[in-house]
Amino acid sequence: MGWTKPEGAFAAALERQTQGRLALLVAIEESTYFGHCKVVWRSAYPGFRECGIPEIQDLNVRPDCRQRGIGSALLDAAEGRIAEHSDFAGIGFGLYADYGAAQRLYVKRGYLPDGRGLHYGAEPAAAGESYRVDDNLVLYLLKRL
Numbered sequence: 001m002g003w004t005k006p007e008g009a010f011a012a013a014l015e016r017q018t019q020g021r022l023a024l025l026v027a028i029e030e031s032t033y034f035g036h037c038k039v040v041w042r043s044a045y046p047g048f049r050e051c052g053i054p055e056i057q058d059l060n061v062r063p064d065c066r067q068r069g070i071g072s073a074l075l076d077a078a079e080g081r082i083a084e085h086s087d088f089a090g091i092g093f094g095l096y097a098d099y100g101a102a103q104r105l106y107v108k109r110g111y112l113p114d115g116r117g118l119h120y121g122a123e124p125a126a127a128g129e130s131y132r133v134d135d136n137l138v139l140y141l142l143k144r145l
């Protein structure tokens, strides 16, 4: 993937899917894996959870298969699943360059910042404070479906 996944990450996702907590969407052709994303029905982010907005997480496409529309197809599928339950889909991206493609992709698809500012994990980032630029520093966005 270019990013390390902890061992057992997919088994854990399947277990959570069995419990009805998420939907794991996988892009495959025959037996070849191209990418995946998750729809988390009850987000850990209060801005989504309090409004009952499902969150798309963990969108990843194999580095050798990018820019062929697979990420867009996964988002189409995720938004379709969410639309059965909610008028809005939520998503978040990190702020450093590794997320650059995702930043452009989400904005292009009509996702807008949710208006609550930056968060570090689930906590709002306060003006004047210092935060490490890592995967926890996130801007959350919404799309009306």
Ligand SMILES: CC(C)(COP(=O)(O)OP(=O)(O)OC[C@H]1O[C@@H](n2cnc3c(N)ncnc32)[C@H](O)[C@@H]1OP(=O)(O)O)[C@@H](O)C(=O)NCCC(=O)NCCS
Pocket: 058, 059, 060, 061, 062, 065, 066, 067, 068, 069, 070, 071, 072, 073, 092, 093, 094, 098, 099, 100, 101, 102, 104, 105, 108
């Ligand atoms: C983000 C990601 C899933 C996109 O997957 P993909 O299959 O390449 O996406 P698509 O082919 O559907 O691209 C759709 C749009 O995304 C944007 N995009 C994709 N790759 C891009 C790149 N390298 N640079 C800039 N924009 C890019 C473009 O707007 C593109 O539209 P265009 O082809 O009309 O210009 C993929 O780059 C990835 O796995 N990145 C690493 C993981 C990641 O950041 N995940 C998101 C977590 S929030």
